[in-house]
Amino acid sequence: MNNHIAVDIGASSGRLVRGILKEGILTLEELHRFSNSFTEQEGSCFWDIDYLFEQIIIGLQKAKAQGITACTLGIDTWAVDYVLLDAEGHRVQEVYAYRDRRTDLVMEEVAKHISPQTIYEKTGIQQLSFNTLYQLYVHSEEEIAKADQILLVPDYLYYRLTGCKINEVTNASTTQLLNLDSRDFDDDLLSLLNIKKEQFATLTEPGSDLGPLDESLIQQYDLPECQLICVATHDTASAVLGAPLQKASAYISSGTWSLLGVERTQPLNSMKAMEANYTNEWGAYGTYRFLKNVMGLWLIQEVRRLMNERYSFAELAELAWGEEGFRSLISCNDPRFLNPTNMIEEIRSACAESGQPVPETPGQLARCIFDSLALSYLTYLVELEKMTESLIEGLQIVGGGANNTLLCQLTADVIGREVKAGPTEATALGNIVVQMISSGSISDINEARDIIDKSFEIKSYIPRPIAHFESILSRWKDLQRF
Template structure:
């Protein structure tokens, strides 16, 4: 069998992608694409999980119509959000979205019960207000107590397709509940939440065979015979698997989408005090690895600007307009909490610039330029941290995901970090998902061969650094801007 389908769902869109391997070349074909996004109801933010499941079914039906009678299937989505099941295996409520404000102040409240240092020593996961630990702490206690099972979003989608209950490790690790030493849920943190270990399914590694889609779904919806393979269900974990390895060159990656995840792949966690102070995370990866990385706000900023502008311009058009604007005129600290989910991103950016005495970006192009300049400077700052924490000198930065298509951002990044940037493949998440399936199916020997095949199958564009006028003054200005915003946050 040479039909492998990746279900890849992000915060703004999802798709089903067919992967086939022929003569050592991996080819992709998009079968079905759909939009995604949370909605607000009664002041809370929720995902429409039934809609996502139905779109998977639609995509598989399209595959059947196209002549695919059997295939393997893997699922990846975003992290940290969870689904509660009752004693009958039914979903108990709508699924909260991580940008919901119910966790405001919760991280500090939990910190008074167990120190952040203890939590980091146990889990190695960075402190983020939307981690599942804080979401679950904010959840109604009676409802949690009544939950028979707690699944992550991709676990739930696998469950709907097969009836199999799992907690896949790459996604489960983002909950900030897994203990690095025991490689299981931490008993102290479960006690803090009044939860029991049996409310979570067995931890499951990428590559495990989960059986077939239920016969009822196949017959009712005219679907292919799909053997479900457990992918690295956290989309970043799949994206990292899809990064071609650079031989004899030390590299870091940025998985660039709604979030920019900057990091390296390690065979051991780094959860010391320095890593905690820099707020780096140790998310579990496939095949015994760890993703040591920093979460950066990412293209969410420009996605919101485009949405609020009525979608008048495509992302490519916004990048083109940004390129015509004066560079480094206005800057924002991308990772400041005020940009996580403001009421209006455009006005929030403008307020931040006005408050810091900078020119206020008025046009869509000026707003986009502000975002891209600020992201490139953020990448430089966090890359320097990454080198210090790992003791590695990074020679090349590999940008994968949707952001690899943004030529302006890629060139700005190369210029600011002073190193080569390799952009692509843009479909790294789907590729990593497919790689796990193909390894399980015996089509590829291991992840090393998979990465070699990915590197030869897809175009990678090189961006060499160009001189930035008065770079030293720009970096001093950037540091002062961060210091000022950090001081305001502490007030």
């Protein structure tokens, strides 16, 4: 079978992409694209999970219309958000979005029962208020008691397509409930939540065959014959698989979030790593993603949305090119930027409070964001070297941010190392190559990365000198203490 379809859904958009391998070259074709966002209902934030399922069906109908009668299919989405199912397989509650404010103060509450140090030693997962652990802690006890199964978002979409219930490991690790030693759900943390292990489905590794698409769906909607493959369902895990990493390179999976890290064969859950808030998310094929979450292109996405989308992302970057560099800076990971009422006003307030010029124009706002992201990457790259006690010689940026020439060049300039940008479709590629490995058309992930490197353009950015950089760094360090 030479038709492999990735369902790749992020926090702001989703698509179905076909991958075909021919004479050692992998090509992609987008079959269907759709928007995605959470909505507010009575003060809470929810995803429209039925809409996402419907979009998968529409994408498969388009595939059939193009003559694709048989394929493999894999699903990846964002992490941490979950679906509660009752004994009949129906949702107990709509699906909360991780930016919902119900968890704002929950970490302090959990710490009264079990220390953050103990949680990190067990799980290796960084402390983030929206982790599934904290979401479940504040969830209605009555609804949790009704839950026969707890599935994460991509697991639930697989269930809707096949009837098969799983908890795929790369996404399950982000729940902050998996124990690094036992490689299973941690008994103490489940006890804290008053949840039984049986309420989670079987932990499943990427590459597992989940069986065929439900025949009733094929008949009802006129869909292709699909064999469902469990891929690395956390989109970052798939993005890293789709990155042609070089030895001694770090990566940034650049999208709504910027995930900066290295691929390891062992977790690093030291107290030093915990204090620096690094995470050990599980990867495919026995790997761990030791990385830092950075508030990424969400910042510019929100700015663009508040401007009624009258500028494209490319136009905002072009406007930023013409602005003075490093004029105004923000601490990107400040919780105030997680889900503010108005991102533009939040950025302006942060600059005013720290005594900096307030960015007024679209170009100044965009430049403030891109400069701040590049400096954030430097901070965490240096920190990453200290954590891993290894020299990082280069940086590979994959995902949508690889298209942002200004951000890529700024990053190379600031970190003083070569930046390789691309492929932009790393997440879909990582999804597809797991399907190909599972079906036998590619031998392993090393061959897959070689094929990706040959098949897609990778752009190189060489660092250029920055005037008065020491002064800029001094201002940046002062801002982190502000």
